[in-house]
Amino acid sequence: MTEPQEQTGHPRVDAALAELDRIADLPPGEQVAGFAAVQQELQGTLASIDSGQER
Known part of the structure; x- marks a missing residue:
């Protein structure tokens, strides 16, 4: 646990x-999809901030 x-x-x-934090406690084989989802969410968040249209 982190x-x-x-x-x-x-x-x-x-x-x-x-x-x-939650993903870090999963078995390695289950972490990849979680990391990809978080990366996509952060990318979308940054894009919305940059465009001035936060979701």
């Missing part, structure tokens, strides 16, 4: 970081 992540103040980023 240490809890410090809050960033952005709900979607905080949720993604919490998901990374």
Whole structure:
């Protein structure tokens, strides 16, 4: 188990970081899909911030 992540103040980023903590406890074979989903969520979050249209 990993240490809890410090809050960033952005709900979607905080949720993604919490998901990374959860994924870290899974068997390695199950982590890949989780990491890909978190990466996609963070990418979408950054894109929405950059465009000024946060979801």
